[in-house]
Amino acid sequence: MTQTVHEFDQYTDVRAALADPALVPPPPAEDGPAGASVAWLRASVARFSSGEAHRRRRSLVEAELARLDPAALRNPAPDDGDLRVRVVRTLAEALGLPEPAAVAAAVPVVAGAYFGHQDPAADAAVAELVALLGPDPKDEAAMEAAAGRIGLLVQACDATAALVEAAAGGDAPPARVLRDEPPVRTTRRVATAATRIGGRPIAEGDAVLLRLAADRDNPVPLVFGAPPRVCPGRAHALALADGLLGRALTPFARLHHQATPLLLPNAWDHASAAALAAQGFPAVGTTSLGVAAAAGLPDGAAATAAATLELARVLGRGPLLFTVDAEGGFSDEPAEVAELARRLHEAGAAGINLEDGRADGTLAPARLHAAKITAVKAAVPELFVNARTDTHWLGLRQEETAARLAVYEQAGADGVFVPGLSDPEGIAELTASLLVPLNILYSPAGPGLAELAELGVRRVSLGSLLYRTALAAAVDTATAVRDGRPVGLAAPSYAQVQEFQAPGASG
Ligand code: HEM
Structure with missing residues (x-):
């Protein structure tokens, strides 16, 4: 039979x-x-x-x-x-x-x-x-x-x-x-x-x-x-x-292929980046919310291209390994996004984050986002492209997330990022089929570093958490002085902060 x-x-x-x-x-x-x-x-x-x-x-x-x-x-x-x-x-x-x-x-x-x-x-x-x-x-x-x-x-x-x-x-x-x-x-x-x-x-x-x-x-x-x-x-x-094949990894890419995931804290200015580097973090990212808010601009609305490039130029003066959160590339023209990436790389950036979420709460078409990724990789192959999808934040199904990540991977992304995803099963399902490192946004309510490592996550970023924490600390300190409460925070001294100057800065 x-x-x-x-x-x-x-x-x-x-x-x-x-x-x-x-x-x-x-x-x-x-x-x-x-x-x-x-x-x-x-x-x-x-x-x-x-x-x-x-x-x-x-x-x-x-x-x-x-x-x-x-x-x-x-x-x-x-x-x-x-x-x-x-x-x-x-x-x-x-x-x-x-x-x-x-x-x-x-x-x-x-x-x-x-x-x-x-x-x-x-x-x-x-x-x-x-x-x-x-x-x-x-x-x-x-x-x-x-x-x-x-x-x-x-x-x-x-x-x-x-x-x-x-x-x-x-x-x-x-x-x-x-x-x-x-x-x-x-x-x-x-x-x-x-x-x-x-x-x-x-x-x-x-x-x-x-x-x-x-x-x-x-x-x-x-x-x-x-x-x-x-x-x-x-x-x-x-x-x-x-x-x-004799393909060498850049020092920044290498941090994504180690036994433990890369914990990437996000800075919003030179001092915050330098203070983090001084604590031994091998690389830092930038937070677009921090950069936008510091300049009095909205985040995610393509309003901070100049401020973002300026921050990269300052960070690039020193030996710091850093990657730049560039929203959706501040443009829907792949050639313009590639040009921005070239300038960021020239300024000293080792990586770029590109997101498909838009200010109006929709997602850019996957094909358009993929075209941006491909254009950036063609213009600056050494720049680590972390392709972010906002499917999870928008409440879309896991299948849509997996499909978009596959398209971005195919377009040449070096890593992919799903902010908001924190359920262990969803993470494990993605790491099982992904070929490139998965980046997860740390959530105080979600899995800790050790569990994320077990689930196959290769990079954990802190997003805007540090910027928001710094705001909270500033406000709490001011209100404590006003209200006669003890000031709880051990702040760095004036002299210590002075040491976080960018090399080559003139007064
Ligand atoms: C490009 C290279 C590779 C491809 C495309 C590949 C593909 C696969 C596939 C499709 C399976 C599942 C087969 C099934 O479920 O029927 C598999 C299983 C397996 N692979 Fe790979 N593989 C590759 C390289 C490697 C390497 C480098 C190792 C070891 C270092 C490895 C070790 C294994 C083992 C042990 C299994 C059996 C797992 C199990 O049944 O639980 N493979 N591979």
Whole structure:
């Protein structure tokens, strides 16, 4: 009897199918000698397991990847002519595995047979890898951990090499190439029980083919799959690709690819930026509300282009790493936004924030915002573009947020920002499908830094919170003196504030 195959290519259906516990990866067909066959490997790794075994094996992989220093992945192993070998060797070295050169030679042989071809050479390569990793064959847990390590290298090998090959011809960032030429276009599942996807009934034993690539109807590609089995190596794949392509990160971009998220406090003038830098913050942002309010102007109404540029010029006099909140770019002409970005960069800015929210409470069309991002990246590729969507603030559905972020990412954004989003599930859903770092606005009522880090957030900004706090402190101090209350605040001294002058300032 032939098996019924159901195909899905719409984002909502594919995502629902990937999350459905009744749909599992096709289990390995045969058994093979433990520690010496691809069949044993497939029967022992997260990729082909389900239920409790999947959870246990996936945590092993995640723990292994958590040990990795992302910076190490950007330093590729020497080029011996074979890209797949180089990918695996870089990863094996970063993981501190024994004899990385021998490991790297064996893994591509296993990768060729991982999805089901019989190959005695691949069985021999598994045996060699197990011998190199050296688990005690009688210790089941150690054998499972060794299989997990091999599985991780095998998963990384072909897909990452394909990405590097596709990106090598041009200068598009790997995150964008992934969308255009996804290395993994489909994935399969079988139904262990009757279920329903997108209203279509699926009988027990039926097969399901899921298309992960984006198309015109599906703006949110799932090139790395989706929870609970989303690729745990997606950040690693992009770091490996950057390294192998010789794409260096700017110092500011690097702060978004560390083990802990970048906490970015927002300043409104030189003294507030310098005071924050003096406390060891590696970078600061500006707050458009603070800049506008200080100048007696409205925020978000494209009224502060001159004040914003002026602040960038002052901040740019020193060594401070800073990024500028430039509302929607103060124009709906992408060429004008690109010109502003060029001037900000010339002034010393390392990044720019561009938002799609408008003063009248509507959103700029996603295509227009994407055109601004592309124009800025074309004019100043080194400037880190953080593309902000105000969907959440406007109460739009999470799907609209995900769709807009995918479009902005595709347009070349280096990071994306969803102010107002604070529910852990919504954040986790976005970080699972995003390729670029997600920025969240800290909310005193929302998750703390540690939880945001756990959820995969890479940058946490404070927005206008510090400016508003400073206003509150000023007013509270004045009213305390007037009303005879004690003055609570330990303010910096006159001399300390004098030290926050911009270099080269003349009196
Ligand atoms: C561009 C490169 C890569 C692409 C496109 C990619 C894509 C994917 C996809 C689509 C899945 C899910 C498959 C499914 O659910 O059916 C997956 C799973 C997996 N990937 Fe990646 N991957 C890449 C690189 C890597 C790297 C570098 C690593 C390790 C460092 C890795 C480790 C894994 C593992 C262990 C799984 C299985 C997870 C599980 O079943 O829970 N991948 N990958």
